[in-house]
Amino acid sequence: MKPEPEAVDLLIRGGLVVTMDPARAVLPAADVAVQGERIVALGGSLGCAARQVIDARDRAVLPGLVNAHTHETLTRGLAEDLPLERWLAEICFPLDRAYTAEIMRAAALMNQLEMIRGGITTFLDIYRFPAVCAEVAERSGLRAIFAPQIIDDAEGAGETIESAEAFVAEWRGRNSRILPAFGPHAPYSCGPETYRRIGELARRYDVPIHTHLAETRWELETIAQRYGTTPARHLERLGLLDSRLSVAHGTYLEPDEIELLRERDVAVVHNPTSNMKLASGVAPVSAWLAAGLRVGLGTDSNLSNNNLDLFEEMRLAALLQKLSRGDAAALPCFDALALATTGGARALGLGAATGSIEVGKQADLILIDLNQPHLWPLFDGGRANIAEQLVYSAGAADVSHTIVAGQVLMAQRQVLTLELDAVRAAVAEAGTRLLERAGIEAAARP
Numbered sequence: 001m002k003p004e005p006e007a008v009d010l011l012i013r014g015g016l017v018v019t020m021d022p023a024r025a026v027l028p029a030a031d032v033a034v035q036g037e038r039i040v041a042l043g044g045s046l047g048c049a050a051r052q053v054i055d056a057r058d059r060a061v062l063p064g065l066v067n068a069h070t071h072e073t074l075t076r077g078l079a080e081d082l083p084l085e086r087w088l089a090e091i092c093f094p095l096d097r098a099y100t101a102e103i104m105r106a107a108a109l110m111n112q113l114e115m116i117r118g119g120i121t122t123f124l125d126i127y128r129f130p131a132v133c134a135e136v137a138e139r140s141g142l143r144a145i146f147a148p149q150i151i152d153d154a155e156g157a158g159e160t161i162e163s164a165e166a167f168v169a170e171w172r173g174r175n176s177r178i179l180p181a182f183g184p185h186a187p188y189s190c191g192p193e194t195y196r197r198i199g200e201l202a203r204r205y206d207v208p209i210h211t212h213l214a215e216t217r218w219e220l221e222t223i224a225q226r227y228g229t230t231p232a233r234h235l236e237r238l239g240l241l242d243s244r245l246s247v248a249h250g251t252y253l254e255p256d257e258i259e260l261l262r263e264r265d266v267a268v269v270h271n272p273t274s275n276m277k278l279a280s281g282v283a284p285v286s287a288w289l290a291a292g293l294r295v296g297l298g299t300d301s302n303l304s305n306n307n308l309d310l311f312e313e314m315r316l317a318a319l320l321q322k323l324s325r326g327d328a329a330a331l332p333c334f335d336a337l338a339l340a341t342t343g344g345a346r347a348l349g350l351g352a353a354t355g356s357i358e359v360g361k362q363a364d365l366i367l368i369d370l371n372q373p374h375l376w377p378l379f380d381g382g383r384a385n386i387a388e389q390l391v392y393s394a395g396a397a398d399v400s401h402t403i404v405a406g407q408v409l410m411a412q413r414q415v416l417t418l419e420l421d422a423v424r425a426a427v428a429e430a431g432t433r434l435l436e437r438a439g440i441e442a443a444a445r446p
């Protein structure tokens with residue numbers, strides 16, 4: 001007698017599965033079986049019993065998206081359209097200093113709720129009060145890396161080396177979904193000694209480092225004046241360039257620096273909306289990919305985006321390369337989709353765990369509702385053009401289900417781990433308090 005096959009924990013049945021595996025296989029009407037945290041089987045009509053079944057007919061099943069650079073800030077939509085220097089001096093820095101743990105908790109709740117609803121399953125947050133944000137992630141169910149944002153500023157616009165080290169020591173090995181890292185803000189806001197000490201600490205604790213690099217022309221000029229070199233060469237001198245490091249922006253990386261980063265296996269994270277909104281410039285993403293760099297995609301903070309919609313970032317990444325290179329073939333859509341999935345996972349050092357739908361990997365999965373006219377038509381059951389529809393037509397609001405490590409965080413657009421009304425109330429209260437503390441008036445327009 002054949003033994004009954006054991007029931008799996010979760011079966012996602014009959015979906016159009018966009019695996020993002022090395023062959024970039026797209027499987028129409030396929031099942032994904034999940035046991036515990038992992039994908040255990042994948043293919044047409046698996047026919048296994050399951051404790052929970054999600055009907056995925058009329059849905060695409062994707063690897064969860066990876067937001068490889070964000071700051072969980074609270075005050076989007078305030079003081080928009082200012083010149084960058086005024087915006088930083090009058091808005092951003094006073095706000096950074098005014099956060100408390102309680103205000104940060106509300107910000108983390110809002111950001112993580114939005115990311116779950118937009119199909120982001122993994123994110124890197126470089127900002128303040130990391131332990132508070134990590135506690136929110138324990139509850140939200142998202143996979144996250146928290147890099148306390150260290151700034152050399154006696155007035156406390158950021159975290160310090162001491163507070164960051166305490167966080168790393170406390171959270172290393174505590175929760176397999178939540179990883180600590182070091183986050184020196186940028187070469188112009190952290191001195192050489194700060195970077196050197198962070199390099200030593202990251203090696204000692206065996207954790208990643210995330211920093212902003214070569215973002216604007218102003219940064220290039222400032223670093224040239226102070227150190228007589230470029231931001232990337234400056235970090236090379238300080239011994240920071242290795243596979244532990246991921247850098248955000250890289251807008252002004254020169255060809256020889258791209259080669260240097262590839263040799264040292266440094267990852268780069270592209271933030272197209274932020275680069276446009278802050279008038280920073282167009283990053284040479286096609287050149288990074290051609291050189292073989294690990295490249296991820298980020299939203300940056302809600303101050304410079306303003307939403308956390310990685311579908312929008314995929315689309316803008318593709319459009320910006322085409323426009324700036326005068327080449328409509330630049331950054332084709334499967335490559336754009338890879339930036340937000342496998343690319344982001346690899347950029348954050350999580351490529352073996354997440355970023356694609358493959359047996360043995362973490363069950364970080366999202367479902368897209370295909371029963372909507374802006375995603376039609378699909379040819380050959382979707383095999384012919386699903387990536388095109390996802391990159392050029394889809395948006396965060398099309399995500400119906402979000403699953404991380406086998407746990408369903410959102411079903412039919414209802415978030416199960418965080419409570420929408422409670423988060424909205426906390427955000428309203430914390431927002432008012434933050435502006436008061438920062439001395440910023442949200443005045444109505446005359």
Ligand SMILES: [Zn+2]
Pocket residue numbers: 069070071212248300301
């Ligand atoms: Zn940033």
